[in-house]
Amino acid sequence: MVDTKNNMIDSIGMKSAGPERKQPWDTEGPVVRLVCPDCQGELRVEGDELICGACGAVGRYLDGVPCFTDAKYYWGEVPEQTMRLANELADAEGWQAAVEKTVPRAELRQYICDARRADFQYLWDLPADATILDVGAGWGAIAAALAVNFSRVVAAEGVYERTRFIEKRARQSGLTSLQAVCADFLRLPFAPGQFDAIVLNGVVEWIGLASPEGDPRELQLRFLRRMRELLKPSGLVCVGIENRVGWSMFRGAPDHSGLPYTSLMPRALARYWCRRNQGNYRSDKNASYRTYTYSLGGYRRLFHEAGFEGFQAFHAYDGYNKPSVLLPLENQRALLHFVKRLELGRIGWRGYVREKILQMAARTGVWARGASEYIFLLKRS
Ligand SMILES: C[S@@+](CC[C@H](N)C(=O)[O-])C[C@H]1O[C@@H](n2cnc3c(N)ncnc32)[C@H](O)[C@@H]1O
Numbered sequence: 001m002v003d004t005k006n007n008m009i010d011s012i013g014m015k016s017a018g019p020e021r022k023q024p025w026d027t028e029g030p031v032v033r034l035v036c037p038d039c040q041g042e043l044r045v046e047g048d049e050l051i052c053g054a055c056g057a058v059g060r061y062l063d064g065v066p067c068f069t070d071a072k073y074y075w076g077e078v079p080e081q082t083m084r085l086a087n088e089l090a091d092a093e094g095w096q097a098a099v100e101k102t103v104p105r106a107e108l109r110q111y112i113c114d115a116r117r118a119d120f121q122y123l124w125d126l127p128a129d130a131t132i133l134d135v136g137a138g139w140g141a142i143a144a145a146l147a148v149n150f151s152r153v154v155a156a157e158g159v160y161e162r163t164r165f166i167e168k169r170a171r172q173s174g175l176t177s178l179q180a181v182c183a184d185f186l187r188l189p190f191a192p193g194q195f196d197a198i199v200l201n202g203v204v205e206w207i208g209l210a211s212p213e214g215d216p217r218e219l220q221l222r223f224l225r226r227m228r229e230l231l232k233p234s235g236l237v238c239v240g241i242e243n244r245v246g247w248s249m250f251r252g253a254p255d256h257s258g259l260p261y262t263s264l265m266p267r268a269l270a271r272y273w274c275r276r277n278q279g280n281y282r283s284d285k286n287a288s289y290r291t292y293t294y295s296l297g298g299y300r301r302l303f304h305e306a307g308f309e310g311f312q313a314f315h316a317y318d319g320y321n322k323p324s325v326l327l328p329l330e331n332q333r334a335l336l337h338f339v340k341r342l343e344l345g346r347i348g349w350r351g352y353v354r355e356k357i358l359q360m361a362a363r364t365g366v367w368a369r370g371a372s373e374y375i376f377l378l379k380r381s
Pocket residue numbers: 075135136137138139140141142156157158159162183184185186200201202203206209210
């Protein structure tokens with residue numbers, strides 16, 4: 001079935017938009033199946049609309065992006081007007097020039113553009129024809145870097161302006177294997193059992209905001225169980241996230257509330273504190289305290305309860321958004337080797353003391369429990 005704008009979908013499969021793009025969903029293996037985000041029923045296309053037999057119209061194609069959310073909803077690191085401008089400039093001058101012109105902060109530009117942000121993919125052992133889902137894909141940095149190496153990458157993102165950007169980025173970079181889908185964390189429109197890997201980079205902590213009600217941990221569990229369902233039996237999930245009790249939190253780094261120290265507080269106190277002081281950090285939905293992170297043990301329990309096994313934890317030494325050094329936390333020898341390679345002794349007695357402290361932290365497990373940011377690899381059990 002072909003719709004009027006050349007956005008193609010058959011009753012079960014999603015295909016890329018626009019006549020100028022190849023149809024990877026069609027020609028390079030099994031398609032990625034879209035289903036109704038509410039009842040998981042089959043979808044059909046009528047005009048621009050995506051229709052479920054039971055629920056009616058549940059989405060529509062907007063500029064080549066299948067959209068299942070309110071396209072007016074916005075949150076982000078830059079104001080909505082700036083994001084709109086970035087999209088207009090991307091059309092006129094290309095996505096990279098658009099970022100240069102609209103994002104003044106160099107660190108944010110790197111976050112948007114740097115392909116090394118997906119370097120965790122080299123921990124995987126996935127074939128090139130793997131199908132990968134990046135949930136909460138942001139500006140598409142990770143999804144785009146994955147699409148260079150894998151034949152089907154879906155970037156699911158809840159903010160339509162961001163999915164528009166990803167779509168332009170994919171098209172302009174010739175990444176025919178990358179498709180953006182605009183959808184909510186808690187209403188993802190994918191049929192089960194079709195992904196080899198799912199990326200959740202900077203996402204699990206925000207799940208509590210996807211619903212104004214319900215216990216955030218329960219929502220995170222529901223979301224993770226759904227991720228498990230979307231995976232093939234041998235599939236894996238890669239999670240990048242902060243440590244609730246990480247070293248940087250004790251040093252006053254802002255938590256996801258926008259305030260320091262809130263992750264360290266008991267949840268009830270954090271809620272009270274945020275209600276008094278908070279300024280809706282990054283999202284007008286970000287009120288009270290619903291952005292839960294956990295300790296290393298807390299993550300282990302959360303993922304286990306959600307049905308994942310094969311838990312591997314890495315310390316993302318420069319942060320999970322720059323995964324250039326990933327230290328396997330269960331390998332004490334690797335940590336000690338890393339300390340040796342830092343050659344701290346060469347910078348005098350302070351370096352020597354630091355070296356001894358790090359060695360002790362590695363031997364006692366304090367390093368693993370106090371690392372500021374983690375990357376976890378989880379296997380479907
Ligand atoms: C911290 S950013 C991470 C972006 C991306 N994973 C990366 O590492 O570059 C979290 C992303 O989740 C998206 N997001 C937030 N709430 C969402 C929701 N309810 N459904 C889908 N995406 C959502 C945000 O728009 C944002 O792009």
